[in-house]
Amino acid sequence: MASNAVVDSDVLVVRNLTKIYGRDLQIGSRKFGRSIIAVNDANFSVKKGEIFGFLGPNGAGKTTTIRAILGYLTIESGTIKINGLDYQQDGLEIRKNIGYIPGDVTLYGNFTGEELINYFNEFRPTDQAFLKKLRNIFKVDLTLKVKSLSSGNRQQVAIICALASNPDLLILDEPSSGLDPLMASRFHKLLLEMRDNGKTIFLSSHDLSEVQSICSRVGIIRKGKIIVVEAVNKLRNKSLQIMNIEFTESNAPSMNEIKTIPNVIQVEKQDGSIQIKVKEDINDLLNLVTSRRVRRMTLEDSSLEDIFLEFYKDEMDLEKEK
Numbered sequence: 001m002a003s004n005a006v007v008d009s010d011v012l013v014v015r016n017l018t019k020i021y022g023r024d025l026q027i028g029s030r031k032f033g034r035s036i037i038a039v040n041d042a043n044f045s046v047k048k049g050e051i052f053g054f055l056g057p058n059g060a061g062k063t064t065t066i067r068a069i070l071g072y073l074t075i076e077s078g079t080i081k082i083n084g085l086d087y088q089q090d091g092l093e094i095r096k097n098i099g100y101i102p103g104d105v106t107l108y109g110n111f112t113g114e115e116l117i118n119y120f121n122e123f124r125p126t127d128q129a130f131l132k133k134l135r136n137i138f139k140v141d142l143t144l145k146v147k148s149l150s151s152g153n154r155q156q157v158a159i160i161c162a163l164a165s166n167p168d169l170l171i172l173d174e175p176s177s178g179l180d181p182l183m184a185s186r187f188h189k190l191l192l193e194m195r196d197n198g199k200t201i202f203l204s205s206h207d208l209s210e211v212q213s214i215c216s217r218v219g220i221i222r223k224g225k226i227i228v229v230e231a232v233n234k235l236r237n238k239s240l241q242i243m244n245i246e247f248t249e250s251n252a253p254s255m256n257e258i259k260t261i262p263n264v265i266q267v268e269k270q271d272g273s274i275q276i277k278v279k280e281d282i283n284d285l286l287n288l289v290t291s292r293r294v295r296r297m298t299l300e301d302s303s304l305e306d307i308f309l310e311f312y313k314d315e316m317d318l319e320k321e322k
Contacts, residue, residue: 011169011200012046012069017078019064038064040224042078046202051195053215053232054204055308061224062204063103066173069202070100082169096124099162103173103204105155113142113157120161127166134160137186152178159187170194170201176210188214212304220311227311232304238280239302239310240265246273246295253288261285 017039025033039061046052056062067073069080071091080087082094107116117126135142140149140156149157155178162170170191176184191201191214205211211218212232219229228235247253258267258276261284266277273296278285282299289297302310 009047009049010045011048011083012202013079013081014042014044014065014069015079017042017065017068017080018076019061019068019073020076037224039068039075039221042221042224042226044219044226044229046200048200049195049198050217051191051201051203051215053211053218054202054221055208055211055218056221057312060221062221063173065221066171066202066204069171070095070098097165097167097169099165099167099170099172101158101162101170101172101175103177105158105177107146107154107157107161109147110145112145113140113160116146116157116161117142117164120164124165124167126164130166131160131164134163137190138183150178152180152183155179156183163190168199170199170203172201173204174206175203176205176207184210208303208305208308218304220308222311235307236301236304239307240277240279241282241302242300243276243278243282243285243289244270244273244296244298244300245276245289246297248293248295251292253292258285258288261288 018037018041019039021036021038022034024031024035042061042065044052054062054065064073068075069082069087071087071094082098085094087094108119111119117131120126138156138160140153140160142157142160146154146157155175159175162172176187179187188210191203195201203211203215215232217229217231218235220227230238252274255267255269255274258264258274261278263281264276264278264285266275268275276285
């Protein structure tokens with residue numbers, strides 16, 4: 001029996017999710033097998049009308065988390081609820097209203113796009129008005145067999161099939177893979193429109209510019225553990241900002257004077273200007289700058305890519321040492 005409907009704005013709630021592949025086995029003094037913790041005590045939630053970005057490198061646990069949410073895996077511990085329903089007990093009911101694009105899309109090659117749409121209609125009734133909109137956005141020829149299409153056009157077919165029922169929750173794993181920039185832009189615009197209409201979107205992507213442009217919050221997973229869940233703008237405010245300043249020669253502060261300012265991480269001269277890297281609060285630095293005469297100044301926020309790499313900096317350093 002289905003449980004009570006969700007009473008707040010959280011559509012997807014993941015609590016203490018742990019998934020282990022394999023197992024350790026010991027017979028006498030000999031050890032066999034090997035267990036791997038793919039996801040370790042993961043906690044996050046996604047709100048109604050939100051595009052939530054899910055980030056991590058290959059092997060971090062993204063796809064395992066997605067497959068667990070969809071009920072494709074048995075987990076060791078934890079709970080997953082979608083609109084207040086349990087992912088296992090109410091799995092069939094839940095999946096009726098989920099649009100899913102896997103990271104490794106495989107479609108029946110001998111089917112045409114039209115045949116695939118009709119096939120999926122047997123499981124989730126197509127919203128004909130929304131399908132008409134999708135046909136206008138995506139220009140792939142749906143009368144052709146899938147095996148004759150390019151990878152980008154196959155991806156368009158997958159998107160149309162996943163969205164044709166106009167589901168309330170989308171779970172998208174690398175959905176823009178293979179799309180050209182124009183088609184990716186159209187797709188992003190569509191996702192934003194769906195969000196504005198109350199749809200909820202869980203987006204896993206390696207394209208950090210894509211995530212930065214359309215997601216309001218992100219979760220970053222590392223070695224199976226969720227290390228941060230934060231609004232994109234707050235993450236950027238907490239992260240490094242880069243200030244480039246060109247002072248008049250007569251009143252430029254010394255490098256040491258700048259270095260003593262709280263939150264200044266790095267100072268170096270570059271082609272007549274001074275580049276300053278500052279983290280979080282920049283007001284003390286601004287007080288110094290505004291007390292001097294400045295020819296030119298620019299201030300750049302960290303991109304989501306910079307922030308992501310900062311969380312993985314120690315792993316990157318280890319790779320360099322090898």
